[in-house]
Amino acid sequence: MKLGIVGSGMIVGEFLSFIHEIKDIQLIHISGTQRSEEKLKQIVEQYGFERYSTNYEQLLNDQHVDTIYIALPNHLHFEFAKRALQHHKHVIIEKPMTSTYQEALFLQKIAMENHLFLWEAITNQYLPHYQYIKDHLHEIGNIKIVQCHFCQYSSRYQKFLEGDILPVFDYTKSGGALMDINIYNIHFVVGLFGEPQDIHYYPCIEHHIDTSGVLVLQYPHFQCVCIGAKDCQSPSFNTIQGEKGYFYVDTPSSFIKTVEWVNHDGTSIRTDHQHQHVMYAEMQAFVDMYQNQDYQRCYEMLKHSLTVCKVQTIARRKAGILFPADQVSSL
Ligand SMILES: NC(=O)c1ccc[n+]([C@@H]2O[C@H](COP(=O)([O-])OP(=O)(O)OC[C@H]3O[C@@H](n4cnc5c(N)ncnc54)[C@H](OP(=O)(O)O)[C@@H]3O)[C@@H](O)[C@H]2O)c1
Known part of the structure; x- marks a missing residue:
């Protein structure tokens, strides 16, 4: 490449x-x-x-x-x-x-x-432990609740409060907590379960931008909550709860360094810690597709990205979040 x-x-x-x-x-x-x-x-x-x-x-x-x-x-x-x-x-x-x-x-x-x-x-989408969850998802029974929690106080938030609005907090630059941080949660969920049936976003808005917010994704037989914040912080985690057991990830949905799989019968498995740089797997995957001329895989992943774009667009529009007007009107 x-x-x-x-x-x-x-x-x-x-x-x-x-x-x-x-x-x-x-x-x-x-x-x-x-x-x-x-x-x-x-x-x-x-x-x-x-x-x-x-x-x-x-x-x-x-x-x-x-x-x-x-x-x-x-x-x-x-x-x-x-x-x-x-x-x-x-x-x-x-x-x-x-x-x-x-x-x-x-x-x-x-x-x-x-x-x-x-x-x-x-x-x-390319991390080995995410693939591990995908491969074993059917083994925890019918899914009932999914939670993704990614809250990281931004070094740029203090500047934002002082009136220095950097792109990540600027609605004219498509910033905001959903676009910057909750987007990982959306990828995490959509990659496992596809497009949700209904979407509601409840943002905290300051200076026209969502500095944090709660996204509810409704699936036919379960509910999913995605929380993303750049204005406050706590340990991030993800859980997928089924009738027979659950997966627990004790890192943000962007990292997925380890996965704990706990069953109601008392058995549990914890995957090894992931050591490579978090961007390594995606870049290696792109190079592999390029080398193998694997357009099919690329377009499958593109279809997934499009579903995520659809979810974020609907969520933000329904919540009344502003978009850069010129881009919207130029299409
Ligand atoms: N930072 C992260 O941890 C992170 C993680 C994952 C993904 N991302 C994504 O990566 C993207 C960039 O984020 P970042 O954190 O790297 O932002 P950043 O530190 O603000 O860097 C943005 C870069 O874009 C350049 N730029 C701005 N306008 C340009 C123009 N018209 N033509 C050419 N270059 C221009 C800037 O150059 P000047 O400095 O000269 O303006 C700067 O080099 C975002 O979409 C973000 O969501 C970031």
Whole structure:
């Protein structure tokens, strides 16, 4: 995979910290804003990229790049991905995939019509312990209650209270607790149970944005609660409770480091601690699909991402959360 990256923020730092462990990724080109030029230069030197640019056009037209990783604030995902696909590049988009379901549908159409890969960089769908839950889900009997609890006080929240509104708390940039943190819970649930029958979001709103909130997903025979907060904190966990037993994950739904499977007959199993960087599994999976030309798997995962986009869009709209108006009206 001949990779170009757009963005040089926090998540790119995480990505670069382990990506050398994955074979068959060549770091070719990193692109960003003029104001980040010094940082881009330093990244090129430190990680061995061939070049950088401060103009996205140059990355789009770089014939040595075949895949673009979009690591930008949420509201830019759609436009940057659309242009990359139109330049016949495969695309990896950071989560959440797009601001709206309509945008995600649009990207899916271009990708499939042009036989291009389009992946959402979402950790939990590729983690081995998540697959373990999937494989054994049928063994805990009929599901009755599902809870996902991911609450992490944001270092950017204090700034937000002081009036310095960073993208993650800015509705014009598709920020908010649901988009930033509860989205992992939605992926966790939708990946196991598919699209819910009904969706209700009860947010705490400050300055037009949900700084925390409770999402209720209704399935035909059970209820599911997803709690996400950036304005307060407590230990995060996930439980899936069935008639015969339950799964308990004592980490946020983005990590899933261990899983405890407890049955009513007194037996229990605890999986080993996961040691690799949390983004390793997803990136390895993308490279494998790319190497094997496995478009079928990519499009299956894309279908899952689209369902998540649908859920987040309905939840936010029903709760009256604002969307970046220009993006909504431009479709
Ligand atoms: N941080 C995390 O732990 C984390 C985890 C998982 C997923 N993500 C996702 O990753 C994405 C980025 O998050 P982040 O935390 O890395 O954000 P960040 O630290 O704010 O970085 C955003 C990057 O985008 C660049 N940028 C902004 N506007 C641009 C434009 N018009 N053209 C080119 N570059 C532009 C910024 O450059 P300037 O600094 O020059 O503006 C910066 O390098 C988000 O979608 C987020 O949901 C983040």
